[in-house]
Amino acid sequence: MPFYFSPKTNSFVLKLKRYRTSYKRSRAPCTCKLHCQAVHYTHTFIHTEKGNYTMAQQLWGGRFGDAEGKTSECLAKLNCSLPLDSRFYDEDIDGSIAYAEALARAGLITDKESADIGAALEVVRGEWKDASIKFLGSDEDVHTVNERRLTELIGDVGKKLHTGRSRNDQVITDMKLWLRRGIRETVADLCAVIEVTLEQAKKNLDVLMPGYTHLQRAQPVLFSHWMLSHAFALQADCQRLLELKTRANLLPLGSGALAGNPLGVDRVWLAKRLGFAGVTPNSMHAVGDRDFVVDFIYCCSLASLHLSRLAEDLILYATKEFDFIKIADGFSTGSSLMPQKRNPDSLELVRGISGSICASLSGIMMTIKGTPSTYNKDLQFDKQYAFDAFDRLKDALTVVGGVVGTMELNRERMESALSPDMLATDWAYYLVRKGVPFRQAHHYIGEVVAYAEKAGLELTEIPLGELQKICKHFDVDIVQVADYAINVEKYDVPGGTAPKSVKEQVRTLQNFVKELKKLN
Numbered sequence: 380m381p382f383y384f385s386p387k388t389n390s391f392v393l394k395l396k397r398y399r400t401s402y403k404r405s406r407a408p409c410t411c412k413l414h415c416q417a418v419h420y421t422h423t424f425i426h427t428e429k430g431n432y433t434m435a436q437q438l439w440g441g442r443f444g445d446a447e448g449k450t451s452e453c454l455a456k457l458n459c460s461l462p463l464d465s466r467f468y469d470e471d472i473d474g475s476i477a478y479a480e481a482l483a484r485a486g487l488i489t490d491k492e493s494a495d496i497g498a499a500l501e502v503v504r505g506e507w508k509d510a511s512i513k514f515l516g517s518d519e520d521v522h523t524v525n526e527r528r529l530t531e532l533i534g535d536v537g538k539k540l541h542t543g544r545s546r547n548d549q550v551i552t553d554m555k556l557w558l559r560r561g562i563r564e565t566v567a568d569l570c571a572v573i574e575v576t577l578e579q580a581k582k583n584l585d586v587l588m589p590g591y592t593h594l595q596r597a598q599p600v601l602f603s604h605w606m607l608s609h610a611f612a613l614q615a616d617c618q619r620l621l622e623l624k625t626r627a628n629l630l631p632l633g634s635g636a637l638a639g640n641p642l643g644v645d646r647v648w649l650a651k652r653l654g655f656a657g658v659t660p661n662s663m664h665a666v667g668d669r670d671f672v673v674d675f676i677y678c679c680s681l682a683s684l685h686l687s688r689l690a691e692d693l694i695l696y697a698t699k700e701f702d703f704i705k706i707a708d709g710f711s712t713g714s715s716l717m718p719q720k721r722n723p724d725s726l727e728l729v730r731g732i733s734g735s736i737c738a739s740l741s742g743i744m745m746t747i748k749g750t751p752s753t754y755n756k757d758l759q760f761d762k763q764y765a766f767d768a769f770d771r772l773k774d775a776l777t778v779v780g781g782v783v784g785t786m787e788l789n790r791e792r793m794e795s796a797l798s799p800d801m802l803a804t805d806w807a808y809y810l811v812r813k814g815v816p817f818r819q820a821h822h823y824i825g826e827v828v829a830y831a832e833k834a835g836l837e838l839t840e841i842p843l844g845e846l847q848k849i850c851k852h853f854d855v856d857i858v859q860v861a862d863y864a865i866n867v868e869k870y871d872v873p874g875g876t877a878p879k880s881v882k883e884q885v886r887t888l889q890n891f892v893k894e895l896k897k898l899n
Contacts, residue, residue, distance in 0.1 A: 455516075458756075459520070460519065460520045460521075460759050461514065461518060461520055463759075463762040463766065464520050464521040464522075464550070465507075465521045466521075466762070466766060467521065467553045467556065467557040468507045468524075469507070470552075470553045470556035470557050471521050471549070472501075472503060472504045472525060474549065474556060474632060474653065475526075475529075475540060476496070476500050476501075477649060477652045478544060478632060478644075478649070479492075479496040479497060479500075479540055480497070481645060481648065481649045481652070482539070482540075482542055484648065485643040486643070487539070487542055487543075487643075488536075488539050492536050495533050496529065496533065496536065496537065496540055499528075499529050502528075503525055503528045503529060503532070512524065512528070520550075522546050542642065543633075543640045543641070543642045544632070545634075545637075545666070547634070547636050547637065547666040547753075548632050548633065548635060551631045551665065551666060552630065552632040554672065554761065554765075555627060555631065555655075556653070558623075558624070558627060558672075559624060559628075561675065561765070561769050562620045562624045563899055564769075565620060565769065565772060565776075566617050566620050566621065566895065566899055568772075568773055568777070568780075569613050569617050570617065570892050570895055570896070570899075571776070572613055572776055572780045572783065573610045573613050573614060573617075573888060573891075573892055574892060575783045575784040576606050576610040576613075576783055577607075577610065577885060577888055577889060579606050579783060579786075579788075580602075580603035580606045580610075580881070580885055581603075583602050583606075583788055584601065584603050584878060584881065584882070585601075586601065586602040586603070586790050586793060587599055587600070587794050587797060587863055587864060587867065588601070588602045588796065588797075589793075589796050589797055589801060590604075590876070596798065596800070596801055597801065598804055598805075599797055599863040599867050599876075600867065601876050601878065602793060604876040604880075604881050604884075605692075607881065607884050607885070607888065609688070609689040609692075610888055611884075612685040613682065614888060616678060616681060616682040616685060617891075617895060619678045620678050623671065623674045623678060625656070626671075626674075627674070628654075628656045629655060629656065629657050630646065630653060630655035630657070630658045630659065631658075631659045631665040631666065631668070632646070632653070633646035633658065633662075634659065634663075634666050635666075636754070637662060637663050637667075637753045637754065638662060639662040646658045666753050666754040667750070667752055667753040667755070667758070672743060673740070673743055673747070675765055675769075676736070676764055676765055679739075679769060679771075680733070680736050680737045680739075680768065682772055682776075683732060683733035683737070683771070683772055686729050686775050686776065686779050687729065687732075687733040689783075690729040690730045690779065691726075691730060693706070693783075694726050702789055703788070703792055704786045704787065704789065705787040705789065706725070706785075707781075707785035707787075709781070709785065710723075710781055711723060711724070711725070712724040712725075725778050725781075725782055726779075729775045729778055729779055732771045733775075735767070736767075736772060739765075739767050740764075740768070742760070743765070746764075797863050798837070799837040799838040799839045799861070800831075800837070800838060801863075802838060802839075802860060803824050803828055805860050806824050806827065806838065807821050807823075807824045808820075809857060809860050810823060810824070810852055810853075813852040815852055820850075823849055823850040827846065827849055839858075839861045843855065
């Protein structure tokens with residue numbers, strides 16, 4: 380499977396026995412998941428010549444002697460994870476340099492050999508970065524590419540790097556190192572959307588709108604209060620990811636294939652060298668553990684659900700029936716048939732992406748469910764699920780940030796959607812303030828609502844005399860409860876919809892983002 384970068388076509392080319400796979404640079408999301416320098420690639424298959432790589436040429440080829448047998452073409456294609464794990468070439472090189480230093484500390488290689496390995500791996504890193512790295516048919520994954528190039532550069536010294544190390548503990552170390560970056564970028568993207576919602580909330584602090592439960596008008600609220608409700612959901616997503624980052628920060632390297640390392644490698648030093656808080660306590664558990672991957676995809680899934688709910692609100696509010704907001708042209712599409720249509724496809728796609736991310740969560744869980752303990756090849760698919768969830772969430776966050784940041788509010792329409800029946804709860808509180816038990820007050824206002832519906836009147840149009848027939852505690856001061864803004868100001872508890880409370884919510888989120896930027 381020769382696999383190389385073609386400067387002429389600016390694409391990766393993977394020659395299988397019967398196919399050539401070309402990974403061309405594109406900014407569009409891809410399905411093949413080969414990444415280099417955070418650039419997506421798309422692929423096409425073209426018929427080409429057969430390869431001639433034997434089992435003996437693989438890292439594990441010694442088991443098969445000098446036989447000229449070849450791995451089945453279909454297995455070779457399925458077994459090659461390079462289009463996925465090449466994404467963390469940086470992390471693989473970081474881990475390998477640190478491991479070489481640990482080998483030197485254990486007296487298994489000399490300091491010079493460790494330095495030579497480190498220098499050569501930096502050359503390999505440069506080849507990845509400038510896309511000059513070349514691939515061979517014996518390259519199954521990013522680990523074999525890096526080790527092969529290392530050996531090509533410095534000879535037999537490079538063959539010492541894998542001493543006491545298995546790809547089992549190597550790949551999970553790479554994955555944990557990548558997770559730091561994945562969490563850091565995801566949290567930054569979440570914060571960017573939070574900041575956009577904060578800007579909209581601050582610009583429109585005095586705008587009133589109907590608040591809804593069961594998609595029915597409920598009580599008057601501030602638009603900013605509604606906007607921030609979605610921002611706080613994203614804040615919780617950030618907090619979950621940061622908690623995961625801390626909890627998963629244990630080094631698995633040194634666990635070997637499953638039994639550990641018998642050569643005196645100092646795992647505690649290695650953990651500090653790579654920025655881990657400690658080491659995994661059980662090597663068999665360590666090499667088969669993908670719980671942190673499940674947790675990451677779960678965090679992505681939940682964040683995508685929050686974006687989906689925001690998208691659904693915005694889709695509804697952009698309809699002619701609501702007409703609360705206008706989505707910018709740059710985030711709208713039209714119809715191929717109906718000239719008048721203005722479709723919120725951007726938000727519909729965000730809503731749909733959440734299903735795909737949740738499917739990745741189901742996929743990784745079902746993959747793990749069927750495996751026995753320690754490492755099994757099934758776990759190779761963890762990267763497919765994790766990277767797909769990461770990429771799709773990033774796309775969704777970018778789109779939502781753009782929509783929220785550029786949308787226009789129709790203040791008049793929002794405030795005209797308020798109706799006197801939405802004051803019913805405030806009328807009940809009016810009676811409570813006059814000493815009526817809430818449950819009885821609730822019953823009285825229910826009678827008032829029924830009377831208004833039967834008489835074809837709004838609550839504020841019912842004569843005082845009729846109100847007093849229902850409850851003697853009604854008086855002329857009931858007119859003060861007819862003002863939406865005055866009623867909203869009374870909900871001034873922490874978290875409430877009063878302007879005072881909403882301003883405090885803005886400060887809370889601003890401080891959260893500020894502190895997070897320091898950490899991130």
